[in-house]
Amino acid sequence: MSRISKKAMSVVGILAALSMVLAACGGGGPSAGGGDTIVIVIPEDPPSFNPAIADAGYDYLVMELVMLGLADMDPQGNVFPELAAELPTIENGGVVIDEENWTMSATWKLRQDVKWSDGTPLTADDVIFTYEAIVDPETGGWVPGIDYVDSMEKVDDYTFTVNFNTIYPGYLLLFGGEQAVIWPAHYCDASQGFISWDCGRQPLSSGPYVLQEWVNGDHMTFVRNENYFEPGKPAIETIVVRIVPDESVRKTMLINGDADLDMWTTEAVIADLQGEPNVVVEPSQTNRWVMRIFFNLAAKGTTDPEATPHPILSDVRVRRAIRMAIDVDTISEEFFLGFAQPVWTEFFREPYKCDIPRPEFDPEGAKALLESAGWTDTDGDGIRECHGCETAEEGYVMEMEFITYSDYGEPLNLTQQFIAEEMLAIGIKLNLSSVEGTVLWAYSADGGIEQSGNFDMDIWDDGYSGTDPNDYLWSYYYSEAATPDTGYNYGRWINADFDALMDEAYTLDEEYRKELFCQMAEILEDELPEAPLFTTVNADAHSVRLQGVQSSTNDIVTWNVADWTIAE
Amino acid sequence: MTTYVARRLLQTVGLLFLLSVILFALVNLAPGGPLAGQGQSRHIDPEKVELLKRQFGLDKPLPTQYLIWLIGNDWMKVDIDGDGVAEGYGTRKGVLRGDFGFSFRTRKPVLEEIGGRLPNTIYLMTVTMLAAILIAIPIGILSAMRQYSAFDITVTTFSFAGQAIPEFWLGLLLILIFYAWLKNPVTGDSLLPSGGMTSVGAVGFDLGDRVVHLILPVATGGLGWIAWYSRFLRSSMLDVIHQDYLRTARAKGLPNRLVIYKHALRNALIPLITLLALDLPYIFSGAIFVEILFSWPGMGRLYYQAALQRDYPVLLAVLIIGAAFIILSNLLADLLYAYLDPRVRYDQS
Numbered sequence: 009m010s011r012i013s014k015k016a017m018s019v020v021g022i023l024a025a026l027s028m029v030l031a032a033c034g035g036g037g038p039s040a041g042g043g044d045t046i047v048i049v050i051p052e053d054p055p056s057f058n059p060a061i062a063d064a065g066y067d068y069l070v071m072e073l074v075m076l077g078l079a080d081m082d083p084q085g086n087v088f089p090e091l092a093a094e095l096p097t098i099e100n101g102g103v104v105i106d107e108e109n110w111t112m113s114a115t116w117k118l119r120q121d122v123k124w125s126d127g128t129p130l131t132a133d134d135v136i137f138t139y140e141a142i143v144d145p146e147t148g149g150w151v152p153g154i155d156y157v158d159s160m161e162k163v164d165d166y167t168f169t170v171n172f173n174t175i176y177p178g179y180l181l182l183f184g185g186e187q188a189v190i191w192p193a194h195y196c197d198a199s200q201g202f203i204s205w206d207c208g209r210q211p212l213s214s215g216p217y218v219l220q221e222w223v224n225g226d227h228m229t230f231v232r233n234e235n236y237f238e239p240g241k242p243a244i245e246t247i248v249v250r251i252v253p254d255e256s257v258r259k260t261m262l263i264n265g266d267a268d269l270d271m272w273t274t275e276a277v278i279a280d281l282q283g284e285p286n287v288v289v290e291p292s293q294t295n296r297w298v299m300r301i302f303f304n305l306a307a308k309g310t311t312d313p314e315a316t317p318h319p320i321l322s323d324v325r326v327r328r329a330i331r332m333a334i335d336v337d338t339i340s341e342e343f344f345l346g347f348a349q350p351v352w353t354e355f356f357r358e359p360y361k362c363d364i365p366r367p368e369f370d371p372e373g374a375k376a377l378l379e380s381a382g383w384t385d386t387d388g389d390g391i392r393e394c395h396g397c398e399t400a401e402e403g404y405v406m407e408m409e410f411i412t413y414s415d416y417g418e419p420l421n422l423t424q425q426f427i428a429e430e431m432l433a434i435g436i437k438l439n440l441s442s443v444e445g446t447v448l449w450a451y452s453a454d455g456g457i458e459q460s461g462n463f464d465m466d467i468w469d470d471g472y473s474g475t476d477p478n479d480y481l482w483s484y485y486y487s488e489a490a491t492p493d494t495g496y497n498y499g500r501w502i503n504a505d506f507d508a509l510m511d512e513a514y515t516l517d518e519e520y521r522k523e524l525f526c527q528m529a530e531i532l533e534d535e536l537p538e539a540p541l542f543t544t545v546n547a548d549a550h551s552v553r554l555q556g557v558q559s560s561t562n563d564i565v566t567w568n569v570a571d572w573t574i575a576e
Numbered sequence: 577m578t579t580y581v582a583r584r585l586l587q588t589v590g591l592l593f594l595l596s597v598i599l600f601a602l603v604n605l606a607p608g609g610p611l612a613g614q615g616q617s618r619h620i621d622p623e624k625v626e627l628l629k630r631q632f633g634l635d636k637p638l639p640t641q642y643l644i645w646l647i648g649n650d651w652m653k654v655d656i657d658g659d660g661v662a663e664g665y666g667t668r669k670g671v672l673r674g675d676f677g678f679s680f681r682t683r684k685p686v687l688e689e690i691g692g693r694l695p696n697t698i699y700l701m702t703v704t705m706l707a708a709i710l711i712a713i714p715i716g717i718l719s720a721m722r723q724y725s726a727f728d729i730t731v732t733t734f735s736f737a738g739q740a741i742p743e744f745w746l747g748l749l750l751i752l753i754f755y756a757w758l759k760n761p762v763t764g765d766s767l768l769p770s771g772g773m774t775s776v777g778a779v780g781f782d783l784g785d786r787v788v789h790l791i792l793p794v795a796t797g798g799l800g801w802i803a804w805y806s807r808f809l810r811s812s813m814l815d816v817i818h819q820d821y822l823r824t825a826r827a828k829g830l831p832n833r834l835v836i837y838k839h840a841l842r843n844a845l846i847p848l849i850t851l852l853a854l855d856l857p858y859i860f861s862g863a864i865f866v867e868i869l870f871s872w873p874g875m876g877r878l879y880y881q882a883a884l885q886r887d888y889p890v891l892l893a894v895l896i897i898g899a900a901f902i903i904l905s906n907l908l909a910d911l912l913y914a915y916l917d918p919r920v921r922y923d924q925s
Contacts, residue, residue, distance in 0.1 A: 047776070052881060055682045062681050147631075150624035203631060204683035224692040225873020227776055248776050253868040253877060256748060257770055260756050264766060446608035446886050451625065454609025493625070 044245035044574065046268040046554055048566075049252045049261060053225055058208040059187050060142070060149045065564065068186045069271065072566040073217040073230050073247060075191075077184025078116060078135070080567060083293050083560035085359065085475040087180045091130065091190060091214065093117040093166075095180055098516065105175065105516065111158070112175050112516075118166040123235045124192050125213040132168040135183065136160055137193035147201025151188040152479060153178050175514050177521070178476040186473065186563045190214065216242040216570035225251055242570040259549075262287050268551040271565050275419050275545055279345045286552055294357050295349060295543035296471040296561030299423070302538055303327050304463055306500045308409070311461040311492050313500040319400035320408060321464065324536060325381040326399075330465075331367055331539040332374040333434045334427055340542055343422040347545035354540060355529040359475055360522060362529035374434045385435050392435035408464035410438040411457065413445045416468070424467060438465070451493050458498040466498070469544050474562050478513055481528065485537065486510050501537035580922040581911070588903050592896070596671070599895050600642050603888055610634070610680045610886040630655070632680055633668075645677065645892070646670050671896070677889035681882075686893045689878060696773060697862035697874035704794045705859065708801035709852070715802070716809025717841060720817065731806065738803030747796040747869035754792060768792055771871030793870040797863045801855075808851060812844040846916050853909035857901040861894075 054070045055062040076090040089095055096102020096114045105112045122130040139160045142148050156176040161169045172179065183190060192214075196207035211219060216238075217230035228249040232242055250267070252258045259277050261267035263284050273281070273289060281287045303321045310316040320326055340348035355362040378384075382397030383406055394404040410431075412424045421442060428438040443457065448468070450456030457463050472480035482489060487502045489495020506528060513524050532538075548565045550557045556572040559565055610632065611625055629635040633644060649666030669675035676686035719728040751770055758767040768791055769775065775785050816822065817840055825835045862876035875894065882890035914920045 045777075053682075061683065064681075148627065150627060204678070209682075209684070223873070224689075225696070225877060226772060226871070229776070250772065250776065250871070251873065252771060252871045254748075254871075257751060257869060257871070260751065261770055264756060264770075266766075266770065444608060444884070446610075446884070450607070450609040451611050454611065455607040456609070 046244055046247055046551075046572075046574065047261075047266065048247060048249045048269045048271070049258045049267040050249060050271065051251070051253045051255070051258070053251055054228075056208040057211045057219075058149075058189075058202075060151050061203050061208070063187075065272070068564040069566050070219075070228065070230075070249060071189060072215070072564055073569055074211050074213040074215045074219055074233075075189040076122075076215050077189045078118075078182075079180050079184040081181065081185060081474050081560075081562040082567075083558050083562060085294070085562060089119075090184060091118055091122055093119050103179070103516070110175055110514075111172055112179070113169055113171045114179050115163065115167065115169045118168075119237065120166050122214060122237045124195070125218050125233050125235050126195070127235060128192070128194055130190065130192070130214055131165045132162045133165070134190050134193045135168055136162055137196075137198070138183065138189075138191045141191065141196070141198055141202040141205075142188075144202060147203060149202045151182070152185075153182045157182070175516060177478060177514065177516055178474075181474065181476075186567075217247060227251060236570070238570060243573045247569070262549055262551065265551065268554045269548060269557065269565070270550075271548045273545075273547050273549040274417065275345045275347050276417075277549065278347065278545065278547060281549055287549055288552055289547050289549045290557055290559045291347075291545060291547040292559035292561045294561050295351075296473060296546060297469040297544045298351055298354070298356075298471045298540045299348070299420070299467065299469045299542050299544055300538045300540040301330070301427075302458070302463075302466040302468075303330075303499050303536070304461060304465070305537070306461055308464050309460070309462050311490070311500055313490075313502060317399060318464070319394075319404055320406060323381055323397065323399045324534075325377050326383070327536045327539065329374040329377040329381070329434065330431065330436070331536065332369065332377065333371045333430050334539075334541065335369050335430065336541050337369070339423050339426060343419045343426070344542070344544065345419075347547075348542040350542050351540050353529050353533060354477070354481070355525055356540075356543075359518075360477060360525040362526035364529055364533050371430070371434055378434065378436075383435070390432070390435060391437045405437070406435060407437040407439070409441060411441050411443060411448065411463050411466045413448045413468050414442045415445045420467070427467070453493075458496070459492045461492070461498070461500065463498075467541075470496075471543075471561075477525070478510075481513075482510060485528075485532070497537075499537045501535065503531060503535060503537075506531050577914070577922065581907075584907050584910075588900075588907070591903060592900055595899050596646070596892075596896055597642070599892060599899075600645065601638070603891055603895070604638055604641070606886075608886055610888060644668055644670065645889075647672055648675060676893040679882075679890050680887045681885055681890075686889045689890055690875070690893060690897070693873060693875050693878045694860070696872065697867075697876070698859055699773075700790070700793060700797070700866070700872055700874060701859040701862060703790055704797045704863075705801065705852075705855070707794050708798040708805055711798075712802045712805035713809060713845075715806040717813060717836070719806070720810045720813030720844075721836065723814065728810075735803040735807050738799045739807075741799070743796055743800070743863065743865040744869060746799060747792070747865060750792050750796060751869065771869070773872065793866050793872055796869070797866040805848065805851070809844060809848055812847050813840060816840045816844045846913070849916065850909045850913050853905055853912055856905040856908070857898060860901045861898050 050066050050069065052066060054066040055064050056067055057071050057074060059067040059071055078092045079087050079089050079095060081087050087095060094100065094117060096116055098105065102116070103112060103114050118130065118132060124130055139157070142151060142154055153176060156172050156174050158171040158173040160171070163169060170179070170182065182188070191207065192212045195212045196205050200206060213233045216233055216236050218233045219228065220231050221229040230247040230249070232245055236242065252261065255274070255277060258267060258270045259280060262270055262281065263286060265286050278289050281289055305313040305318050305322050307316040307318050313322065336350045340346060340350065350366070352366055353362060353364040378392060382395060383392040384395045385392045386395060387393070392406040394400040394402060410424060410428060412420055424440055428440055431438050447455065448457050448466070450459065452459040458466065483495040484497055485501060485506055486495065486497065487507050489497040490500040490502060509524050509528050513521055515521060546559060546561050548557065548559045553575045554572060555575050556568065557565060558568060560567055611628055633641060636644070648668040648670030650669060652666060653662035653664065654666045655662045668677060678685050679689050682689065715731055719731045722728055754768040755766045755770045759765065760767050769789055773789055774782070822835060822839055825839050860875065862874040864876035864880050866872065867874040867876040878890065879894045882894065914922055
């Protein structure tokens with residue numbers, strides 16, 4: 009007996025000793041200090057400092073701390089120069105239009121007082137280097153607008169010209185905005201490639217802060233860049249970005265005063281934070297994200313609205329009836345806690361705001377419209393069937409699947425259920441399902457529901473950043489974007505008039521563009537390929553002591569970090 | 577015994593190979609893909625897709641992808657720039673030569689990603705398991721010794737509760753009490769930190785700071801184990817206590833303390849040790865809820881994030897390495913059992 013027992017004890021002992029040894033080797037201690045420090049809490053590590061790779065949002069957040077682009081956009085939608093000395097325009101001769109070939113070129117002048125944090129001046133060579141790294145066919149990447157660039161030429165150390173293959177209204181933010189920055193030619197290793205070079209994770213700064221330490225999954229520490237070109241800025245000495253995955257823990261840290269900023273604060277957290285003396289919730293001045301219903305005009309599982317039209321939704325009267333029966337105000341108040349603003353057109357905000365009257369909430373009108381479209385309930389089960397409708401066979405039941413994405417959370421799930429109840433009240437049966445965003449939006453080969461047309465109706469949110477809607481409108485409403493995997497015209501809405509207007513919109517003539525966009529707004533209102541319902545909140549919560557934070561739908565909240573201060 | 581071990585190890589290789597095929601297929605065939613949008617953007621732009629597919633190697637048929645994952649592509653010509661002409665050799669070495677590829681999300685080598693998280697998970701989980709064992713063993717002994725006493729009934733009640741309470745609920749509750757409500761009377765700060773492994777601002781190794789950061793995650797993660805191990809030891813003790821040899825030991829006049837610790841406990845521990853060996857894989861895989869709630873940069877979070885974002889290389893590496901750990905832990909449990917109990921024999925010799 010004793011032989012066994014000694015062994016048993018020794019095994020326990022060895023396990024214990026092993027644990028002690030393993031326990032002793034943890035990660036290294038971080039270092040930051042002083043009262044001149046703010047803490048930003050985010051749920052996951054940024055993939056890198058290069059937002060052009062993964063588009064996670066947290067990469068934009070940290071990129072804004074360390075790197076700059078040629079120009080950026082403020083919350084009101086004004087473009088302002090960052091590394092550029094001034095913005096090239098037609099008026100100052102920086103932009104030259106070739107009407108004959110429908111092309112243009114833009115000549116940029118850089119500030120001459122910008123240095124990388126190692127003291128090397130930032131020059132036109134860095135810009136050309138960045139361009140060449142992005143367009144490299146093997147190791148390159150993609151940033152919005154790069155396809156419109158034909159070539160780039162260096163004029164002198166601080167001047168260069170971008171030649172476009174079209175007239176591109178978004179040219180000011182090509183190497184700027186929230187996605188693109190200028191990379192250091194002398195520091196980044198071009199042979200590692202734009203998408204995977206080490207300088208994407210250990211960046212050299214041209215911006216207000218320098219990355220001092222990054223403990224993966226735990227925190228990042230940034231300290232003031234002594235070589236930053238704006239005198240006296242930034243005011244805050246140290247920024248610690250802590251990775252805190254759980255939303256309620258981040259909220260508690262804000263309330264407790266251990267966190268100074270939590271970005272993309274959700275409706276429920278905003279409601280909880282109201283009345284907290286330490287915390288301010290900063291909503292952005294404009295809204296971007298529009299919750300809308302996508303109608304599939306092609307039969308479920310197909311992508312050709314001509315050959316296989318949707319038996320229910322291909323009739324515009326049905327789409328209108330569905331919109332009429334949705335009580336947007338109740339959804340905003342009950343589920344989005346008053347933070348949702350009703351909208352009914354894509355063109356609801358400056359600079360392209362069009363005068364489209366708000367549709368009425370009118371369930372009785374919706375019923376009448378369905379009756380007149382040939383959808384009636386004759387068997388008394390409360391669900392309409394086709395009796396003389398134009399899009400389906402006699403007796404076809406008005407029943408569809410209604411999908412949303414689970415990642416948004418409770419407000420959207422409740423909205424989905426509420427809409428289904430409202431539809432049932434007018435005789436349309438909706439079967440609900442909720443899927444992950446990666447499944448909903450995946451490419452067709454990956455089983456993406458929208459790209460393969462495998463849906464009837466969906467509800468989710470999108471909207472364009474900044475002030476140039478061209479790319480956004482093209483990808484949602486242009487006929488070519490209805491081809492699977494080329495765009496997001498998931499409803500497969502084909503309209504020649506809209507296409508013609510879209511083709512015209514590639515111009516720098518602002519008055520004319522406004523006119524074109526409002527004509528588009530009319531067509532979209534008549535045809536209703538999507539039903540915009542309301543905007544969702546874009547807000548960031550910060551501590552009372554942190555001053556200067558301005559939430560923006562045009563950029564991430566750290567866009568003006570150099571101007572932030574700590575109040576005593 | 578050597579033959580037995582050799583046979584088991586050989587089986588392990590075959591099993592892992594089979595598992596890798598199944599896991600590779602499952603991961604790739606699950607709906608959704610790494611090319612769908614994340615975070616702020618609902619999509620990635622169509623212009624970017626072809627490039628990404630090529631860079632990720634997703635442009636090839638699945639069997640080819642598996643082959644490249646397994647044995648690499650540095651021996652074959654590949655089309656790098658997307659013009660349809662194969663021009664140079666690939667750079668992947670394949671899993672068999674220790675190259676698990678790079679993360680789709682961060683473009684860092686997968687082993688580097690895992691290497692950054694694994695020590696943190698091992699650190700947390702060994703402390704948790706150790707604490708659980710050290711608390712569970714006395715509880716188990718005492719409640720077996722005093723079966724149906726007030727102590728036993730109380731412990732039994734708490735054990736069932738401990739096994740039933742979900743970690744995420746317990747963790748939030750503990751954060752609420754010890755971080756949000758209770759304050760240190762001297763400094764006025766929160767009694768315990770909300771999470772992380774160390775305080776931001778701590779310099780060098782500070783044992784006190786580390787311990788303070790361990791209390792809540794270890795309590796949250798350990799409660800279930802304490803309940804489970806103590807219940808297990810209690811019943812295994814009760815089995816042993818009624819054996820004949822214990823009566824003999826008592827009959828020959830041994831003091832009760834010696835009977836319990838020398839004869840009963842040491843035998844009752846054998847099944848528990850087997851159980852512990854089977855639980856060893858948790859030291860690798862971590863505890864997802866604890867890591868999320870307490871901002872602990874460990875393997876569970878890495879895996880969870882990779883699953884949500886369809887970061888196939890990371891997902892596969894964690895799954896395969898995890899599977900290897902489970903298989904080896906099972907082997908270890910079997911061997912320990914044979915070593916500790918001479919009645920167990922695996923081969924005839």
